[in-house]
Every structure is written in structure tokens, then in C-alpha cells.
Amino acid sequence: MSEPHAAALSARNAEPARPPHVFVRAGGAPDLPPPGLVGGPLAWAQANLFGSALSAALTLASLAFLAWALPDLVRWLLLDAVWSAPDGEACRRPGAGACWAYIGAKLEFFAYGSYPREMTWRVDLTLALGAALAVWLLWPGARRKGLGLALFFGAYPLLALYLLHGLGDYARALLGGIAALTGSATLRDVARNALPLVPTNLWGGIFVSLLVATVGIVVSLPLGVLLALGRRSKAPVARFLCVMLIEIVRGVPLITVLFMANTMLPLFVPAEWSPDRLMRPLIGVALFASVYMAEVVRGGLQAVPKGQYEGAMALGLSWTNMMRLIVLPQALTIVIPGVVNSFIALFKDTTLVAIVGIFDFLRAVDTQRLDPAWAGPTISATGYVFAAAFYFVFCFGMSRYSLMMERRLARGRRH
Amino acid sequence: MTQADAAQAHAPLEPPRVPFWRAGWTKGALWQGALLAAFVWLAWSAVENTAENMRLRGVPTDFSFWWRPAGFDVNQTLIPFSSSSSTYGEAFLVGLLNTLLVAALGVVLATVLGFLIGVARLSTNWIVAKLAAVYVEVIRNTPLLLQLLFWYNAALKPLPNPRQSVALPGGIYLNNRGLFAPEPIFGPHFDWTLWALGAAVVVSLGLRAYGKRLRATTSRRPPMGRIALALMIGLPLLAFLAAGAPLAWSVPELRGFNFQGGVRIYPEFVALLLGLSLYTAAFIAEIVRAGVLSVSHGQSEAAAALGLPRGRALRLVVIPQAMRVVVPPLTNQYLNLTKNSSLAVFVGYPDLVQVFAGTVLNQTGAAVQVISITMAVYLVISLATSAAMNLYNRRMALAER
Numbered sequence A: 001m002s003e004p005h006a007a008a009l010s011a012r013n014a015e016p017a018r019p020p021h022v023f024v025r026a027g028g029a030p031d032l033p034p035p036g037l038v039g040g041p042l043a044w045a046q047a048n049l050f051g052s053a054l055s056a057a058l059t060l061a062s063l064a065f066l067a068w069a070l071p072d073l074v075r076w077l078l079l080d081a082v083w084s085a086p087d088g089e090a091c092r093r094p095g096a097g098a099c100w101a102y103i104g105a106k107l108e109f110f111a112y113g114s115y116p117r118e119m120t121w122r123v124d125l126t127l128a129l130g131a132a133l134a135v136w137l138l139w140p141g142a143r144r145k146g147l148g149l150a151l152f153f154g155a156y157p158l159l160a161l162y163l164l165h166g167l168g169d170y171a172r173a174l175l176g177g178i179a180a181l182t183g184s185a186t187l188r189d190v191a192r193n194a195l196p197l198v199p200t201n202l203w204g205g206i207f208v209s210l211l212v213a214t215v216g217i218v219v220s221l222p223l224g225v226l227l228a229l230g231r232r233s234k235a236p237v238a239r240f241l242c243v244m245l246i247e248i249v250r251g252v253p254l255i256t257v258l259f260m261a262n263t264m265l266p267l268f269v270p271a272e273w274s275p276d277r278l279m280r281p282l283i284g285v286a287l288f289a290s291v292y293m294a295e296v297v298r299g300g301l302q303a304v305p306k307g308q309y310e311g312a313m314a315l316g317l318s319w320t321n322m323m324r325l326i327v328l329p330q331a332l333t334i335v336i337p338g339v340v341n342s343f344i345a346l347f348k349d350t351t352l353v354a355i356v357g358i359f360d361f362l363r364a365v366d367t368q369r370l371d372p373a374w375a376g377p378t379i380s381a382t383g384y385v386f387a388a389a390f391y392f393v394f395c396f397g398m399s400r401y402s403l404m405m406e407r408r409l410a411r412g413r414r415h
Numbered sequence B: 001m002t003q004a005d006a007a008q009a010h011a012p013l014e015p016p017r018v019p020f021w022r023a024g025w026t027k028g029a030l031w032q033g034a035l036l037a038a039f040v041w042l043a044w045s046a047v048e049n050t051a052e053n054m055r056l057r058g059v060p061t062d063f064s065f066w067w068r069p070a071g072f073d074v075n076q077t078l079i080p081f082s083s084s085s086s087t088y089g090e091a092f093l094v095g096l097l098n099t100l101l102v103a104a105l106g107v108v109l110a111t112v113l114g115f116l117i118g119v120a121r122l123s124t125n126w127i128v129a130k131l132a133a134v135y136v137e138v139i140r141n142t143p144l145l146l147q148l149l150f151w152y153n154a155a156l157k158p159l160p161n162p163r164q165s166v167a168l169p170g171g172i173y174l175n176n177r178g179l180f181a182p183e184p185i186f187g188p189h190f191d192w193t194l195w196a197l198g199a200a201v202v203v204s205l206g207l208r209a210y211g212k213r214l215r216a217t218t219s220r221r222p223p224m225g226r227i228a229l230a231l232m233i234g235l236p237l238l239a240f241l242a243a244g245a246p247l248a249w250s251v252p253e254l255r256g257f258n259f260q261g262g263v264r265i266y267p268e269f270v271a272l273l274l275g276l277s278l279y280t281a282a283f284i285a286e287i288v289r290a291g292v293l294s295v296s297h298g299q300s301e302a303a304a305a306l307g308l309p310r311g312r313a314l315r316l317v318v319i320p321q322a323m324r325v326v327v328p329p330l331t332n333q334y335l336n337l338t339k340n341s342s343l344a345v346f347v348g349y350p351d352l353v354q355v356f357a358g359t360v361l362n363q364t365g366a367a368v369q370v371i372s373i374t375m376a377v378y379l380v381i382s383l384a385t386s387a388a389m390n391l392y393n394r395r396m397a398l399a400e401r
Helices: A003-013 A040-048 A053-079 A100-112 A117-138 A145-165 A169-182 A185-193 A206-232 A236-251 A254-263 A279-303 A306-314 A319-334 A336-356 A361-368 A379-414 B003-010 B024-057 B088-121 B126-140 B144-156 B191-218 B224-242 B267-294 B297-305 B310-347 B352-364 B367-399
Strands: B166-168 B172-175 B178-181 B183-186 B247-250 B253-255 B258-260 B263-265
Touching: A053 B126, A100 A117, A100 A206, A100 A361, A100 A379, A117 A145, A117 A206, A145 A206, A169 A185, A206 A236, A206 A279, A206 A319, A206 A336, A206 A361, A236 A279, A236 B024, A236 B367, A254 A279, A254 A336, A254 B310, A254 B352, A254 B367, A279 A319, A279 A336, A306 A319, A319 A336, A336 A361, A336 A379, A336 B144, A336 B310, A361 A379, A361 B144, A379 B126, A379 B144, B088 B126, B088 B267, B088 B310, B088 B352, B126 B267, B144 B267, B144 B310, B178 B267, B191 B224, B267 B310, B297 B310, B310 B352, B310 B367, B352 B367
Parallel strands: none
Antiparallel strands: B166 B172, B172 B178, B178 B263, B183 B247, B253 B258
């Protein structure tokens, strides 16, 4: 070792001169205690429940909370609950828990509203078809999704409209007139045997909630894509209009949009075109869902690498083909989780249509609790718990699906 | 291949013939012009139809209703309001202030609760983390309206009547008419206390700046936080005692069928505030969790390697970096809470929508004006917040490498 180096070393080992406020550790750290338990449930509990004094205190507090809340909850929901009763008498006695008999008695009303009971098969059929199409589209490995998309966004809404609404006298007369003019016997039979009209003021319950959500989905996806493309387009007029619409609608609460659809929409059009009372909130919800969808899709469009756009242009694709064949398929795949999340928000928001007099599921629950045959101290809570369970099953299911898709997409992108 | 074919194959390619309406700037101008024309036509016909329909229905087409007497009562107001002398304009103000009140309180409550739950969900304590997760999932997957109705109709309405009130510590009574609490009555010279508090805040800010400079130049860290805290408690207390403790309490008392005196908090307000705060807190908890998880583990390991204790590692290293991820979506949640406060109309709390877009609209029939004003209010709040957010984002972006 050379002389200067050794000198430097000894200088470093000597007590250095340093300002008093600078901390340099002088000795070694104190020895740590030996590790305790390393395996088994006791070790797990030590690590995850009693890791420190604070953790132990929190564990005890949580256990105390559970011991206080859980038995009462179980007793109210199950043990003290009234499972079957002809009316609210049994539910009104003191100490009674949830009144499930009331849910059983009102289930048909909660599902269909005032839809004529002998025709509820039309609702069931519509819902079953919609569910089948939804499974087809959402199943990750399902084939021929293009056909499924065309059916869901094209044929299904028309079929559902016919099934649920039927043909009114006016449409029937029109069809009959055409039949008479053309002399077509089949058309005449169709006009005679078509499903009878069920006016929308009889519609209600779960099926209206699902209807509002479905209309929102069917309209918001294509319209949202259009708005997102418009917002990203280089054409100033289109961009300005899209940005205005998106920012204005996103800046106001859904309730005001519904109020506007309900009171101002009939003013915007000539008096004889005034939309149906169910149609107005549907337009409001669809518009509201579309602008949120547009922002989700925009995120996807921005996430597609620039090289994809440039590659498409280098191939000489027109703008339409570039978007249709290259960009949108990638962008929409990326945003599937976001789209599902906005469906969850949309489904929860459908409850607000009650403000303009639509009899959705929550409103059906909220009005029936006042039925004098059943009214009692536990009826409100029973109804709300039932409704919460319904919404939870749908929304939680969708959010799990969204998570699963997110993982699948991440796995696909890793390679 | 014949000679002629070969010659043709090598000839320079002619640009394809495209009709002028499909090429170059004319294409863009044409379809944009058509779009603009369609929009103008739609807007114009909507205005025409609206004017015609409003004339047919005989509803007012101007804003003169604003200065006319309202003739209805509002039970919770921040400004004096009476059915006989107040105008529709004042009713608007009452609603707006009530909206801002519930939104401001909701933001504070939701933030505190959301941060607590977000941290709890990240806790190493298994049972605490699971409880927080159950809370977040249940709240986020049920509609807010359902929760509001639950709090109002199933939790607060079945409370006992005033004669059998639930007595809480501190002279607070809870019954189905609301929450009754003692109300402070400020005597003369109470303003001294407020002035002292103001002075303490100013002095503390000065001390903080001085402490920062001291740290930068000499790296000494005087306990400025404790000094400031002592100032902010001590000075107002001194002023309060010097003025002769000018504070009395008006205690609620049961007289007849209801409580008199004290301050009354209506169940509608409680239900709305509770529902909004609990709902938004679940979303804020998820944002906080994502923010903390977004700070890479190496950061806290590096802080530990530098010898920072856990608390200071959190305060100086993890939280500043997490805040950059947390703040933008957090503002979004604040906006959502403000917009969701319009659900007040379902529980009967007199907010902007309930008073103005509800009662005033029904009484005056001026649908177009009332709805436009209501939307404009929310729009201004939203746009102002997002403008402030963009400013913040730009500052944060500059701080990055």
C-alpha cells in the first residue's frame, strides 16, 4: 500500500472534524432480536393481526365491532325475519326482523310494475334474449362476435320495442291499410294478430331499470365512439361541437339533464311530435352516458401507439378504413374495463329516472313500503336491503368481469 | 408479357382521378360545412319551436320572474328568507348556498373518511384491511340514491319522537325531527378572540418561512410546528379570557311537542350529508390506495436506507409522490359530490335543484330559464374546478425531471 493512501485511510479512521448538526452513525446498529414464529396459523396471526401494539389494538377494536354488529345483523336478516305471512301483521310485532314475506308478496310488482300480468311473458322473453346476447358478447372466447354486435345494436332494440310495446291502433291501421293496398294476406294476418299495445305508463319495476340501462348501453357505445372520434379529429367544426357537448353535459348533474329532457325537450319540437313520457328520460340518460363513454373511448384512442396510425396511412388506407380496421379495434379492446366501469355507473344512475315519474325498480320499492296492508317499522329497511342486494349482485358482477378482462389484456400485452 | 405491356408497366403512375368533392381541402370543407349547417338548422328550429310552444302555453319568456315575490317557505336557510317578502331571486340564492354548504361539509367529511379507509385497506392488519374492503365494495356497488333513501327513510325516520329523544352526551338530543345541539351565543368582544387567532396564523406563517430559511442555510430544524400550535391555541385563549369569557350556550329544551332553543339540524340535511360523505369516501379510499401503491417500493426502501424513521419516510418521501397521482382524481370526486348533492330533491333538502328547479319552476313555469340557470351554475363550478386542476397539473409536471 502506498504511503499517501495509508495516510488517507488513517485520516478517515480518526475522529473527523464536522459541524455539530451533521449526523454520522458512530457504532454499529444494535442486534435485532431472533425471529419468533415463522410458520403456522399462530405465526400468521402474529404477523397479520398483532404485528405491533397499534395493530393489536386495531384487531381488538375490529373484533369488538364485529361482535357488536354481526349477531344483530344475522338475527335481523335471518333468525328473527318473517319468511311467510299473508299481510304485515306478523312483521309489525315488536322484535320482528326483516319482512321477507313482503318481498315475496310484492315480487311481481317489483319485477314488472303494472305491466298486464297475463302478458309478462313478453317481458321475460325480451330479457332472456337480451341476456343471451349479452353473454355472447361478453364471453371472452365466444365466436362470431361481429354478428352478435349487429344483432345487439341493430335487430334487438327493434324486436324489444315490438315485444314490450306491441302495436297500437295507429300502427295496426297503417299496416292494415298497406295490406289492403297490396292485397297481401300475410301482412293482414300480421296486422290482425300483432301483440296488443301496452302503454308505457304501465311499465315499471326491474324491467324498466334494465330497459333504461340497455338503451343507455346501446346508444352510448356508438355515439360515444363518434363523439370521441370527433373530439380527436382535425376538423375544427366537428371538434368544437363535440368538445362543447361533452364538456357541458359532463359538467352538470344527471338530474338537471333529466329535468331538461322532461321539460325542455317537448318545447324544442313541434307540439305534435312531443316524445313519449318514457322516451324523454331515455334520451337524457343516453346522452349523459354517451359523453362519459366518449371520454373512455378517447383514452383508448390516445393509448393506440402513433406507429399504428402512421402504418395505416403508409398503407394508403382512407381515414375511415384506418379507424375501422386498425385503430378502433385496438382502442376498444384496451378500454373494455373502462367501458364496463361506465356501465356500472350507468346502471346505478338509472335510479334517478324516478325524478321525472318513471317507475323504475327503486321507485317501485320506495312506493310500496307505504302500502297500508304491509306498512310497518321494518318494511322500509327490508325493501332497501332487497334493492341493495339486487344492485350489488349486478354491479359487483360487472366489476369482477372488468377486473378479469383487465388481467387478460395485461397478459396478452406482456408478450 | 408483350413489349407494349412492359412499357405501360414502367410508365410513371398517373395519380388516380378523384372527384373534387372527395379530395383535398374541398372534402373537409364540404362535410364540415354540412355539419355546421345541420347544427345551425337544428338549433334554429329548436329555438323557433320553443318560442312557439312557450307562446302557446302562455309561459313567461323573460327573466322578470326573478324579482317577483316567491310566496313559499324554505325550512333551512343560510340567509333570511320569508314567504311574504322574498323574491324568486332570493330563493335561488338560498338554494345555491344550501348546495354549497352540503358540498363543502361533504368534501371535508369524505376526504377524512376516505383517507382513513384507503390507508386501512392497505394496512398489514388482515382484519382491518378486509373490513375496509367490504365497506368499499358494498358502498361502490349500490346506487347513491338507494343509500340516501335508506338513511332518510329507514335510519332517521324511525327515530323516536321528541318526547322520547335519544339523549347524547353534551346536551345533544336526537329524534325524528332532527338533531338538537346547544348553540353558542357570543357576547361582546368575542371578536377579540378571532383577531387573536388571525394574528397567530400570520405569525405562524412568518415563523414557518423563517424556519425554512434556517434549515436551508444551517440545516437546523427548530420545532416551528409546536411553536405555531402553541401560538394558535394560546393567543386566542388569552384574548378570550381577557374579554371576560363572553360565551354562553343556548341549550335545547323540550317544550310541548318539540325542542326550543339550541341549534336544530334537520334529518334531511343529516341524511344527505351522511349519504354523500359515505358514498364519496369509498371512491376516495380507492384513489388513495392507488396513489400509495403507485409509489414504487424502492422509494420507501431508499428512505429506510437513508435512516429515515417510518413516519418521516411517509411524510417526506411517499406522500408527496402519491399526492401527484391522488390529487387529479380527488378533485373529480369533489366535483361528483357537488353534482350528486342534487339528489337532495329525493329527501327534501332545499338545495338548488329542489328549491329552484323544483318549486320555482313549478310556480313560474319558466322551464327554459330556470333549467338553463341551474345547469349554468353547476357548469361554472365544474369548469372553474377543472381550470384550477389544469393549473395544478402544470405545476406538478414542471417539478418532474
